[in-house]
Amino acid sequence: xxxxxxxxxxxxxxxxxxxxxxxxxxxxxxxxxxxxxxxxxxxxxxxxxxxxxxxxxxxxxxxxxxxxxxxxxxxxxxxxxxxxxxxxxxxxxxxxxxxxxxxxxxxxxxxxxxxxxxxxxxxxxxxxxxxxxxxxxxxxxxxxxxxxxxxxxxxxxxxxxxxxxxxxxxxxxxxxxxxxxxxxxxxxxxxxxxxxxxxxxxxxxxxxxxxxxxxxxxxxxxxxxxxxxxxxxxxxxxxxxxxxxxxxxxxxxxxxxxxxxxxxxxxxxxxxxxxxxxxxxxxxxxxxxxxxxxxxxxxxxxxxxxxxxxxxxxxxxxxxxxxxxxxxxxxxxxxxxxxxxxxxxxxxxxxxxxxxxxxxxxxxxxxxxxxxxxxxxxxxxxxxxxxxxxxxxxxxxxxxxxxxxxxxxxxxxxxxxxxxxxxxxxxxxxxxxxxxxxxxxxxxxxxxxxxxxxxxxxxxxxxxxxxxxxxxxxxxxxxxxxxxxxxxxxxxxxxxxxxxxxxxxxxxxxxxxxxxxxxxxxxxxxxxxxxxxxxxxxxxxxxxxxxxxxxxxxxxxxxxxxxxxxxxxxxxxxxxxxxxxxxxxxxxxxxxxxxxxxxxxxxxxxxxxxxxxxxxxxxxxxxxxxxxxxxxxxxxxxxxxxxxxxxxxxxxxxxxxxxxxxxxxxxxxxxxxxxxxxxxxxxxx
Numbered sequence: 001x002x003x004x005x006x007x008x009x010x011x012x013x014x015x016x017x018x019x020x021x022x023x024x025x026x027x028x029x030x031x032x033x034x035x036x037x038x039x040x041x042x043x044x045x046x047x048x049x050x051x052x053x054x055x056x057x058x059x060x061x062x063x064x065x066x067x068x069x070x071x072x073x074x075x076x077x078x079x080x081x082x083x084x085x086x087x088x089x090x091x092x093x094x095x096x097x098x099x100x101x102x103x104x105x106x107x108x109x110x111x112x113x114x115x116x117x118x119x120x121x122x123x124x125x126x127x128x129x130x131x132x133x134x135x136x137x138x139x140x141x142x143x144x145x146x147x148x149x150x151x152x153x154x155x156x157x158x159x160x161x162x163x164x165x166x167x168x169x170x171x172x173x174x175x176x177x178x179x180x181x182x183x184x185x186x187x188x189x190x191x192x193x194x195x196x197x198x199x200x201x202x203x204x205x206x207x208x209x210x211x212x213x214x215x216x217x218x219x220x221x222x223x224x225x226x227x228x229x230x231x232x233x234x235x236x237x238x239x240x241x242x243x244x245x246x247x248x249x250x251x252x253x254x255x256x257x258x259x260x261x262x263x264x265x266x267x268x269x270x271x272x273x274x275x276x277x278x279x280x281x282x283x284x285x286x287x288x289x290x291x292x293x294x295x296x297x298x299x300x301x302x303x304x305x306x307x308x309x310x311x312x313x314x315x316x317x318x319x320x321x322x323x324x325x326x327x328x329x330x331x332x333x334x335x336x337x338x339x340x341x342x343x344x345x346x347x348x349x350x351x352x353x354x355x356x357x358x359x360x361x362x363x364x365x366x367x368x369x370x371x372x373x374x375x376x377x378x379x380x381x382x383x384x385x386x387x388x389x390x391x392x393x394x395x396x397x398x399x400x401x402x403x404x405x406x407x408x409x410x411x412x413x414x415x416x417x418x419x420x421x422x423x424x425x426x427x428x429x430x431x432x433x434x435x436x437x438x439x440x441x442x443x444x445x446x447x448x449x450x451x452x453x454x455x456x457x458x459x460x461x462x463x464x465x466x467x468x469x470x471x472x473x474x475x476x477x478x479x480x481x482x483x484x485x486x487x488x489x490x491x492x493x494x495x496x497x498x499x500x501x502x503x504x505x506x507x508x509x510x511x512x513x514x515x516x517x518x519x520x521x522x523x524x525x526x527x528x529x530x531x532x533x534x535x536x537x538x539x540x541x542x543x544x545x546x547x548x549x550x551x552x553x554x555x556x557x558x559x560x561x562x563x564x565x566x567x568x569x570x571x572x573x574x575x576x577x578x579x580x581x582x583x584x585x586x587x588x589x590x591x592x593x594x595x596x597x598x599x600x601x602x603x604x605x606x607x608x609x610x611x612x613x614x615x616x617x618x619x620x621x622x623x624x625x626x627x628x629x630x631x632x633x634x635x636x637x638x639x640x641x642x643x644x645x646x647x648x649x650x651x652x653x654x655x656x657x658x659x660x661x662x663x664x665x666x667x668x669x670x671x672x673x674x675x676x677x678x679x680x681x682x683x684x685x
Contacts, residue, residue, distance in 0.1 A: 003100055011108040016328035019321030026102050026145055033101065034149045037094035041153025044087025045302050047080045049161045052298055053168070054080060056291025063286055091153075095146040103142035106323060110134050113327055116403065118383045125326055132209040133326055137319035140202075144309075144316035151309040154302035158184075165295055169284060172275055172292045179267040180299065184306055186263050187256045194252040195314040201245040202318040208238040253311065260307050264300040271296050331383075342401070343409045345495045346394025348526060350380060354551040355544055357496070359394075362519055362527045364540035364557075368547065368570045370501075373530045374415060376546065377500040380528060381412030393496065411494040415501040417485035419473035424454060425465040427484065433493040436521065438465070444517030445487040446510050450480045478505035483514070490518070496526040508535060515539040532570050545570075 015025040027034060054077045061069035110133060114121055121130065162180055166173030212235055275289040348357040353376065357363040367373035378384065380391055382398040390397035398406045408431075419427060428438050442451065454467035457475060461467045473481040486502050503511045512535045518527065519539050529536055537543055537557040545553040545560060545567045553564045560567040 003097055006101065006104050007108055008105060011105045011112065014109055014324070014327050016324040019317050019319075019324050022320045022324040022327070023141065023144060023316065026105065026141065027148060029105070030098055030102060030145065033094060033098045037091060037098055037146070037149035038153050040087050040091040040094055041150050042087075042156060043083050044091050045153055045157035046160060047083030047087055048301060049157055049164075049295065049298055050080045050083075051077070052291050052294030053164070055294050056287045058287075059290045060285055060287025091150065095150060098149065099142040099146035102145035103138045106138050106141055107134060109327055110138075110323070113329065117329060117331060118378075118381075120331060120378075120383055121326075121329065124329055126210050129206060129210050129322065130326065131213050132206045133319070133322050136205070136209070137322055140312075140316045140319040141323065144312040144320075147305070147309050147312040151305045154305035157302050158299060161295060161299060165292060169288050169292055171278055171283065172271060172288075175271055175274060176267070176292070176296060176299075179270070180303075183260075183263045183267060183303060187259050187307065187310070190252065190256050190259070191310050191314070194249070194256060194310075195317070197245070197249040197252050198311075198314040199318045201242065201249045202315065204238070204242045204245045206322065208235065208242050211235050211238050256307060256310070260304065261300075264296070264303065268293070268296045343405055343495060344394040344396045344401075345409075345526075347392075348380060348410070348496050348528065349392045350376070351389040351392065352379075353546055353549055355380075355546065356551075357526055357528045358542070359526050360524050361541040362522065362529065362539065364537050364543045365528060365530045366532055366537070366543060366545050366567060366570050367530065368566075370415075372546075372549065374500055377412055377414065377498050377528075377530050380496075380498050381410045382406045383412070409494065410496040410498065411489060411492055412498040413485060413489045413500065413502065415504065417482070417488075419469055419476075419481055419484060421469060421471040423466050423468055424451075424484075427469060428465075428488055428491055430488060430492055432491050436491050436493045438487075438491060440521060441487040441490040444490055444514070444521040445483045446506075446513050446517065447480075447483050447487055450476065450483055453480065479503075479507070479510070482506060483510075486514070486518075490521060493525070496528065497522065498528045498530075500530045502529065503531070503533060503536065511535045534571055537571065543567075 012029055015021045054073055057076070058070060058073040061067075061073055110130070114130070117124075158180055162173070162177045165176050211231075272293055275284065275292055278284045279286060279289050346359045348359075349355070355365065355376070357380075365373070365376070367376065375384075379388075382391065382403075390399040392398075393409055398410065401409070425438075428441070442448075451464040451467070453476065454469065455461060455464045458467035469475075469484075473484065476484070482502060482505050486499070489497060489499070503514055506514065511533060515536050516539065518529075529540065531537065534557065540557065542554060543557050543560055544551050545564060547553075547566055553560055553567060555563075557571075561571065
């Protein structure tokens with residue numbers, strides 16, 4: 001696999017039983033790249049290790065005054081130089097290719113897993129951890145994969161060099177053959193401690209990344225409730241913990257690096273001391289001493305890759321463990337689908353709750369618990385939080401359909417939809433039936449002002465569809481983001497569309513227009529809306545009340561308001577006292593309706609008897625107001641125009657002082673007193 005061939009057509013099925021097994025699986029799936037890197041690494045390291053032999057031959061040729069051997073040695077040096085240059089160039093190319101392809105494979109696996117799990121992923125793994133795995137952890141995993149082949153090339157080169165030195169000069173070769181393995185294993189006792197400290201650092205860094213991601217995602221809400229500083233303080237403390245852990249880890253790796261320098265130095269001193277002793281005895285030549293000395297010096301270069309592979313493994317192991325944890329997650333109803341890839345259409349029914357959404361109708365679902373509503377919405381879309389009976393679409397269990405078919409049939413928009421960065425045209429470029437255009441969806445979702453805002457915020461964008469949307473739509477308000485997400489869902493035109501609180505951040509006037517637009521655009525399609533907004537509920541064909549996990553009442557919005565107390569509690573937000581008062585009034589009305597006719601007649605008589613003195617108190621002016629007596633009606637009807645005019649004048653004269661007392665209607669205290677007096681008169685009547 002080359003970089004230009006990415007992405008993989010199929011990244012494969014990973015071995016996610018543990019972190020080391022996952023790393024081993026990655027290495028096995030890149031054997032071609034590993035062998036290429038190993039071959040170029042051997043060429044590079046062997047060419048480097050051959051330099052001391054060439055230098056020794058050249059020195060000995062000068063001592064022996066042999067021009068031919070000196071020329072031959074010069075040719076060997078040129079050949080080694082070419083091998084070093086070519087090997088290093090293609091080793092770097094192959095190693096980087098291994099790193100990038102391994103990281104790309106892991107990212108593809110994570111993306112596929114996120115798409116497979118859907119909303120269940122963030123319920124089981126923190127969003128920040130997913131971000132940490134797909135960014136920093138992927139780099140650490142790729143580092144180990146590309147360092148592995150270079151380490152193998154360096155290890156084979158050291159073996160070849162030790163054998164060659166032993167054959168070239170056995171007396172000194174024995175010392176090197178024994179000393180180099182000691183150098184290689186000298187840091188092994190320190191590696192477990194260094195690995196543990198690196199694990200602690202990675203865990204703390206992962207938690208800090210999770211906290212930062214969650215804080216940034218909820219920054220608008222935190223600012224609204226004044227919790228921004230609190231979370232910033234938490235992140236500062238987490239950041240300091242990461243710094244302290246990194247310093248402790250760096251100290252251990254500094255000790256390992258120091259040992260990697262000290263031990264070769266001690267070996268070099270031992271070789272030089274013994275070589276000089278042998279040269280003084282005449283047992284070796286000067287050229288052989290120079291060769292062995294140079295070989296020990298050069299050998300420290302491949303030995304450094306032992307430290308690198310140890311660091312790469314210690315840092316990649318916790319990263320691989322986190323990646324394996326995410327990749328090992330399975331859906332609660334994990335199935336490849338036993339039915340053919342079809343998209344059924346019909347009634348949507350949930351056996352667990354008894355919720356029925358008839359085909360072609362707009363069904364509103366009212367649930368007092370928002371979390372329960374979210375879980376039910378996900379369940380209707382085939383993403384249950386726990387095992388149970390599958391939701392039926394036209395009698396077909398969604399679990400028995402292939403995942404792609406189930407998601408094509410039922411689309412769920414949760415209460416916090418995500419807007420990806422890019423242009424508006426790219427945002428709305430989603431798999432769709434083609435029956436609904438972008439303009440229709442945007443109009444139904446009332447996105448006119450959103451288009452204007454995007455066009456004003458994007459310099460050089462003549463068409464609003466080319467306007468840029470920032471990451472997660474942070475430049476837009478909550479209501480604007482909701483409307484764009486709703487338009488995106490409407491464009492897909494699924495057989496069943498499930499909306500969870502799609503207008504919770506929208507004002508009432510816009511919400512009413514959205515309700516009309518969605519109802520009109522989704523005519524003939526099944527739509528389920530989870531909401532407690534009276535405006536949306538009033539536009540629904542049927543409303544279902546879900547209480548304690550069961551559908552307990554079905555009807556229209558007005559019917560349920562009149563006849564279902566639990567429905568009123570959720571929709572009108574009535575308190576306990578208000579409910580008790582309403583129930584008492586309803587009981588009084590019912591009791592009055594149940595009184596026999598004879599008792600009602602006596603009650604009317606008593607009321608007329610009690611009302612007579614009140615009429616006397618109110619005076620003759622009460623008769624025209626009530627119009628209750630024919631005797632009082634006649635004098636009123638016989639009043640002449642002049643008398644009527646005088647009455648109007650008297651009325652105006654009486655009204656003028658009252659207007660003066662009240663001023664121009666701005667004296668709220670006097671007006672309140674007047675209203676209170678009128679209310680008392682009405683109550684006494």
